[in-house]
Amino acid sequence: MMQSAKLEKPGFPVELSNLALHLALLLGSVFVLLPFLWMLSTSLKEPAADCIIPPRWIPSNFAWSNYTEATTVMPFGRFYLNSLVVAICVTLLQILTASLAAFAFARLRFQGRDAIFLLYLATLMIPFQVTMIPNFALVRFLGWFDSYKALILPPAFSAFSTFLLRQYFRGIPLELDEAARIDGASSFRIWWQIIMPLSRPALAALSIFTFLASWNDFLWPLVITNSLEMRTLPVGLSAFQGQFNVQWHLLMAGAVIALIPVLVVYVAAQKQFIQGITLAGMGGR
Amino acid sequence: MVGSLGLSFVRWNLLTPPTFVGLSNYTQLIARDRIFHKVLWNTLYFTITIVPLQLALGLILAVALNQAIRGLTFYRAIYFMPVVTNIVAAAMIFQWMFNRDFGIISAMIWRLAEVTGLPIQPPDWLNSTFWAKPAVVLLTLWKNMGFTMVIYLAGLQAIPHELYDAAKVDGAGALHRFRYVTIPMVSPTTFFLLVIQMIGAFQLFSEPYVMTNGGPAQATLTIVYYIYQNAFEFGRMGKASAIAWVLFAFIFIFTFIQIRLQRRWVHYEAGE
Numbered sequence: 001m002m003q004s005a006k007l008e009k010p011g012f013p014v015e016l017s018n019l020a021l022h023l024a025l026l027l028g029s030v031f032v033l034l035p036f037l038w039m040l041s042t043s044l045k046e047p048a049a050d051c052i053i054p055p056r057w058i059p060s061n062f063a064w065s066n067y068t069e070a071t072t073v074m075p076f077g078r079f080y081l082n083s084l085v086v087a088i089c090v091t092l093l094q095i096l097t098a099s100l101a102a103f104a105f106a107r108l109r110f111q112g113r114d115a116i117f118l119l120y121l122a123t124l125m126i127p128f129q130v131t132m133i134p135n136f137a138l139v140r141f142l143g144w145f146d147s148y149k150a151l152i153l154p155p156a157f158s159a160f161s162t163f164l165l166r167q168y169f170r171g172i173p174l175e176l177d178e179a180a181r182i183d184g185a186s187s188f189r190i191w192w193q194i195i196m197p198l199s200r201p202a203l204a205a206l207s208i209f210t211f212l213a214s215w216n217d218f219l220w221p222l223v224i225t226n227s228l229e230m231r232t233l234p235v236g237l238s239a240f241q242g243q244f245n246v247q248w249h250l251l252m253a254g255a256v257i258a259l260i261p262v263l264v265v266y267v268a269a270q271k272q273f274i275q276g277i278t279l280a281g282m283g284g285r
Numbered sequence: 286m287v288g289s290l291g292l293s294f295v296r297w298n299l300l301t302p303p304t305f306v307g308l309s310n311y312t313q314l315i316a317r318d319r320i321f322h323k324v325l326w327n328t329l330y331f332t333i334t335i336v337p338l339q340l341a342l343g344l345i346l347a348v349a350l351n352q353a354i355r356g357l358t359f360y361r362a363i364y365f366m367p368v369v370t371n372i373v374a375a376a377m378i379f380q381w382m383f384n385r386d387f388g389i390i391s392a393m394i395w396r397l398a399e400v401t402g403l404p405i406q407p408p409d410w411l412n413s414t415f416w417a418k419p420a421v422v423l424l425t426l427w428k429n430m431g432f433t434m435v436i437y438l439a440g441l442q443a444i445p446h447e448l449y450d451a452a453k454v455d456g457a458g459a460l461h462r463f464r465y466v467t468i469p470m471v472s473p474t475t476f477f478l479l480v481i482q483m484i485g486a487f488q489l490f491s492e493p494y495v496m497t498n499g500g501p502a503q504a505t506l507t508i509v510y511y512i513y514q515n516a517f518e519f520g521r522m523g524k525a526s527a528i529a530w531v532l533f534a535f536i537f538i539f540t541f542i543q544i545r546l547q548r549r550w551v552h553y554e555a556g557e
């Protein structure tokens with residue numbers, strides 16, 4: 001009796017350690033949020049206020065004009081448009097190609113299937129940088145350099161997404177396919193009307209993961225675009241940094257402009273973001 | 286891929302037709318290229334600092350959050366926020382934070398010196414060949430620890446509660462439970478994270494590109510940055526391909542070693 005009472009009511013020491021845990025976690029949160037706050041604070045400072053020692057967190061005058069100035073000297077609207085078009089197209093195309101390939105690998109029987117799948121898996125080992133240069137040469141040869149085609153088509157195929165969806169598709173009972181086939185459904189219809197609707201959680205997770213990866217991608221858009229009109233948001237931001245180096249109030253305003261929409265969506269749907277990235281990050285296990 | 290292997294045997298600047306040079310891209314890199322040696326050392330430095338710290342921080346956070354405490358979702362959302370943050374913006378913010386004269390980190394160190402009366406002063410972070418590397422490491426940790434945290438959380442939640450109860454009955458304290466239940470039970474997660482974080486660390490590029498331009502004096506130049514420089518700044522496609530193949534070899538060898546070593550320390554449940 002004594003024993004169970006002790007187990008159920010933790011008592012004072014446990015509450016104290018809970019308090020310590022909260023303090024530690026709060027302190028950690030402050031450190032994590034510090035860069036964001038520093039960015040916001042600087043983005044609202046007047047040019048000369050960048051260089052006050054010691055730095056002040058709350059500017060004496062809020063210089064909202066930094067934002068309008070940043071958007072006039074750099075076409076952030078255009079960068080946004082490019083990033084949106086690219087991320088949406090890459091996500092849709094990648095889901096389409098990966099789910100069709102995964103369907104073939106998981107649900108159809110044909111000669112050499114497992115051999116081809118192994119080859120697919122082997123490409124997962126190869127770092128992007130190895131194929132980047134031949135891809136770059138190919139894109140130039142096709143005359144796609146500095147175009148949407150170059151930004152969208154090479155990342156539209158992913159062995160990783162294929163692998164992830166194949167794992168998921170294999171978990172769906174095969175009897176469903178067989179029953180549909182007896183009713184005269186084609187493979188294409190089975191894919192679209194049975195497998196895809198049943199895979200919604202995996203598809204949602206993969207979409208978030210792919211969208212975010214494409215949205216934040218830096219190296220490929222950096223090498224494959226040239227004109228300011230074709231730059232995506234990260235590359236445009238980096239060009240902005242190159243031009244206005246040490247004008248920190250402007251650079252931070254640019255960073256705010258680039259970050260705020262994603263952070264707002266994140267705060268609103270953080271559960272889906274974290275689930276999507278956890279699931280995709282673990283390869284669907 | 287075959288294209289890349291072929292390219293690594295030629296000298297090619299994209300404008301004139303490629304000329305075959307055999308293995309000379311590789312021999313030059315290994316025997317003569319001082320910068321390449323520096324680049325290899327830098328990449329190794331980043332890998333052996335970032336990967337263990339990343340895993341340790343992620344595990345500590347995950348264990349702290351894997352309790353019945355209030356505000357769990359709130360903390361998790363905050364710690365994960367840098368993961369969704371664009372790396373270019375993040376690197377710009379950190380560059381500004383590490384500014385010697387007006388950055389917030391220097392200001393904090395001055396303040397600390399003032400309060401404690403100790404004779405400390407902030408280093409010139411990004412202009413110092415010694416301190417630029419830790420600055421890049423800090424940015425990477427800030428950016429990625431939320432990721433290792435959520436993966437560890439998923440791993441922790443799969444541990445059956447009876448194991449902890451049994452350990453408690455046997456009189457094991459919190460530290461003992463962590464050492465003898467948690468660590469072995471999450472070792473598959475650790476192994477997985479170790480492999481992918483290592484591959485990620487080998488491929489470090491955006492952080493030094495935006496924050497330090499690879500400097501000062503190539504102190505933060507990484508393998509991938511060197512590939513980028515050779516291919517797209519110096520127009521040496523062949524050499525860049527050869528470096529990419531060296532990178533691939535490194536990743537392959539290190540991953541292979543990890544897979545061989547895992548039997549010694551990764552604990553899989555019987556039947557799995």
